Amino acid sequence: MHRRSFMATAGVAAVGVVSTLPAPAVAQDIRELTMVTSWPKGSAGLGSSAERLATRITELSDGRLQVNVFGAGDLVDAFEVFDAVSAGIADMYHSAEYYWHAKSPAFSFFTAVPFGLTANELAAWIHRGGGQELWDALSAEYGLKSLLATNTGVQMAGWFTKEVTSVESYKGLRYRMPGLGGEVLKQLGGIVANLPGGEIVAALQSGAIDAAEWVGPWMDLDFGLYEGGKYYYYPGFHEPGTALCLGINKQIWDGLSASDKRLIEHAAGTEYMMSLADFNAENGVALATLINDHGVELRRFDDDVITELGRASRDVLDGIGNSDAATSRVYSSFLEQRKSLMDWSDISERAYLNARGLAFSGA
Amino acid sequence: MHRRSFMATAGVAAVGVVSTLPAPAVAQDIRELTMVTSWPKGSAGLGSSAERLATRITELSDGRLQVNVFGAGDLVDAFEVFDAVSAGIADMYHSAEYYWHAKSPAFSFFTAVPFGLTANELAAWIHRGGGQELWDALSAEYGLKSLLATNTGVQMAGWFTKEVTSVESYKGLRYRMPGLGGEVLKQLGGIVANLPGGEIVAALQSGAIDAAEWVGPWMDLDFGLYEGGKYYYYPGFHEPGTALCLGINKQIWDGLSASDKRLIEHAAGTEYMMSLADFNAENGVALATLINDHGVELRRFDDDVITELGRASRDVLDGIGNSDAATSRVYSSFLEQRKSLMDWSDISERAYLNARGLAFSGA
Numbered sequence: 001m002h003r004r005s006f007m008a009t010a011g012v013a014a015v016g017v018v019s020t021l022p023a024p025a026v027a028q029d030i031r032e033l034t035m036v037t038s039w040p041k042g043s044a045g046l047g048s049s050a051e052r053l054a055t056r057i058t059e060l061s062d063g064r065l066q067v068n069v070f071g072a073g074d075l076v077d078a079f080e081v082f083d084a085v086s087a088g089i090a091d092m093y094h095s096a097e098y099y100w101h102a103k104s105p106a107f108s109f110f111t112a113v114p115f116g117l118t119a120n121e122l123a124a125w126i127h128r129g130g131g132q133e134l135w136d137a138l139s140a141e142y143g144l145k146s147l148l149a150t151n152t153g154v155q156m157a158g159w160f161t162k163e164v165t166s167v168e169s170y171k172g173l174r175y176r177m178p179g180l181g182g183e184v185l186k187q188l189g190g191i192v193a194n195l196p197g198g199e200i201v202a203a204l205q206s207g208a209i210d211a212a213e214w215v216g217p218w219m220d221l222d223f224g225l226y227e228g229g230k231y232y233y234y235p236g237f238h239e240p241g242t243a244l245c246l247g248i249n250k251q252i253w254d255g256l257s258a259s260d261k262r263l264i265e266h267a268a269g270t271e272y273m274m275s276l277a278d279f280n281a282e283n284g285v286a287l288a289t290l291i292n293d294h295g296v297e298l299r300r301f302d303d304d305v306i307t308e309l310g311r312a313s314r315d316v317l318d319g320i321g322n323s324d325a326a327t328s329r330v331y332s333s334f335l336e337q338r339k340s341l342m343d344w345s346d347i348s349e350r351a352y353l354n355a356r357g358l359a360f361s362g363a
Numbered sequence: 364m365h366r367r368s369f370m371a372t373a374g375v376a377a378v379g380v381v382s383t384l385p386a387p388a389v390a391q392d393i394r395e396l397t398m399v400t401s402w403p404k405g406s407a408g409l410g411s412s413a414e415r416l417a418t419r420i421t422e423l424s425d426g427r428l429q430v431n432v433f434g435a436g437d438l439v440d441a442f443e444v445f446d447a448v449s450a451g452i453a454d455m456y457h458s459a460e461y462y463w464h465a466k467s468p469a470f471s472f473f474t475a476v477p478f479g480l481t482a483n484e485l486a487a488w489i490h491r492g493g494g495q496e497l498w499d500a501l502s503a504e505y506g507l508k509s510l511l512a513t514n515t516g517v518q519m520a521g522w523f524t525k526e527v528t529s530v531e532s533y534k535g536l537r538y539r540m541p542g543l544g545g546e547v548l549k550q551l552g553g554i555v556a557n558l559p560g561g562e563i564v565a566a567l568q569s570g571a572i573d574a575a576e577w578v579g580p581w582m583d584l585d586f587g588l589y590e591g592g593k594y595y596y597y598p599g600f601h602e603p604g605t606a607l608c609l610g611i612n613k614q615i616w617d618g619l620s621a622s623d624k625r626l627i628e629h630a631a632g633t634e635y636m637m638s639l640a641d642f643n644a645e646n647g648v649a650l651a652t653l654i655n656d657h658g659v660e661l662r663r664f665d666d667d668v669i670t671e672l673g674r675a676s677r678d679v680l681d682g683i684g685n686s687d688a689a690t691s692r693v694y695s696s697f698l699e700q701r702k703s704l705m706d707w708s709d710i711s712e713r714a715y716l717n718a719r720g721l722a723f724s725g726a
Contacts (some may be wrong), residue, residue: 124640
């Protein structure tokens with residue numbers, strides 16, 4: 001397997017050095033870093049965000065840190081990236097922390113929680129509410145350092161072959177949904193199927209599954225999911241601001257200069273904002289295409305369904321919230337921060353978006 | 364007045380240079396850059412965001428770009444920063460573009476528009492919807508290059524000494540509100556007063572004004588505004604995601620290396636995300652303090668009031684949207700992007716926040 005390599009620059013020609021000019025003590029090394037990802041190489045959305053992040057790191061370091069990106073399956077499989085970086089087989093991963101739920105449910109809180117935090121609220125918890133410190137402690141147990149790197153924004157609840165008329169509709173429903181959202185569906189009697197994105201359409205068309213969530217209009221259009229299910233439901237209660245993570249081998253991270261750590265943090269910080277901008281801009285355009293060109297029918301869950309989804313979500317979280325010591329600490333911080341952030345969002349973002357909707361409804 | 368200065372490093376001791384090692388062609392210069400701001404030196408929120416941005420630029424450049432921050436009035440006055448940087452008296456400013464509304468109303472679109480874009484939507488327009496190119500063309504006319512650098516999120520409508528019972532309440536109301544929001548108030552018969560933040564409490568207490576907006580719970584608590592007005596109204600229809608700007612003298616910008624441009628873009632990109640995290644986290648805490656410790660009464664505008672505010676906002680925008688060629692281009696792009704972004708936000712962020720509110724209402 002590919003191992004990290006270090007090589008000294010040899011391409012820079014030595015020039016006449018005047019003794020009064022300062023000179024570096026050692027030649028600058030070009031360092032190659034391997035980034036493994038859980039996305040197909042070259043795919044839009046998540047894949048392109050990982051690529052941009054790698055480019056940012058390389059460019060911000062003036063080419064000193066060369067980040068080479070591998071798609072899912074190219075070096076290690078999609079769900080092996082965590083173990084590979086933990087073991088030092090690769091240097092960093094771009095993936096979703098909820099894939100490591102089986103190691104500790106605490107990881108899921110750093111990706112998406114049903115009725116949890118939006119992209120902006122998550123950033124507030126991680127960067128200003130103690131979230132990063134809890135995440136650092138959790139990741140360190142696995143020899144990793146993790147950073148927020150990407151956010152998809154609110155996802156769609158997904159594609160359904162039949163309408164959801166009440167919470168009873170979930171009984172026996174075969175639904176492709178990962179993470180804590182899948183646990184909520186099980187709680188309601190649904191059957192959770194996990195499939196790679198590329199197999200969703202065929203599974204819906206063959207009747208192997210009845211419903212599937214993927215991401216949102218942009219990526220769903222790209223994958224042709226409108227061919228699998230007629231009804232496109234919202235809101236995505238299960239993933240209100242899905243974060244993707246840059247996970248770095250901790251020995252590599254600890255060995256970086258303060259300056260290189262900072263530039264990686266800035267590459268990730270900027271990409272978090274830019275990826276969200278990307279998803280919001282592209283989703284708006286793709287939504288119009290889905291409705292106008294593909295006859296997709298948008299459906300909002302009824303209030304009763306939402307209330308029951310909320311109840312089931314609370315039950316699931318309470319059940320897993322104290323699975324282990326790390327999860328307890330994370331869950332407790334999450335609950336405290338959600339309360340404060342939600343109280344503010346209710347009178348700011350939420351109240352504003354409703355006011356704008358009202359102001360435009362008769363326009 | 365302070366002029367930009369360049370000085371070569373002298374503090375780095377020359378070390379023994381082996382001729383086979385590559386060496387830099389020239390010594391690296393330390394470059395001092397002057398940042399003037401529209402905020403009191405050391406003030407929280409906007410002031411601290413400007414300071415963090417300066418530190419990010421200095422740190423990301425390993426001290427090569429030394430950014431020295433000046434508070435309002437320290438080098439030039441709060442509203443003179445644009446002209447100072449345009450003329451090359453200072454190198455960069457941190458301010459709000461709507462302060463330059465009199466030069467061209469086009470500038471206001473890059474700060475806040477009544478019933479306009481949220482922080483995330485604005486980033487989508489600027490970075491993915493052609494906004495940056497329009498802004499670049501506008502700023503270039505004044506010898507400037509501008510970047511999104513900070514966002515406060517949704518602001519509050521502000522502090523009122525009496526209740527707003529209908530849109531008639533705005534007739535004759537003396538209200539401290541800048542920008543396009545102020546134009547909307549005038550449209551409704553209000554009297555717009557512009558006061559620095561530090562004078563708001565006294566003006567409310569003396570009866571010189573009846574209402575005032577500032578920013579939101581965090582900064583409003585800091586300024587003691589709860590002592591001036593009993594009723595705290597939301598949502599802030601007038602500033603749904605107020606952006607602050609890093610404006611840079613264009614000759615300075617054009618003379619920077621590609622690498623230095625990139626690092627400034629990343630410093631600003633990360634600070635945009637971090638400042639929003641800061642405001643959301645701090646507003647949640649401050650809101651609880653205002654209600655629990657200071658007995659502040661939260662009030663939401665009635666639906667009728669919101670509808671009328673929407674109508675007046677459209678009239679104002681239509682009136683100024685074709686003031687000059689630059690404004691026409693910006694307004695047209697803004698309208699097109701708002702439609703697409705709003706259609707998506709309505710079924711994502713808005714629908715989700717309402718669903719979460721519903722799920723928690725009986726919890």
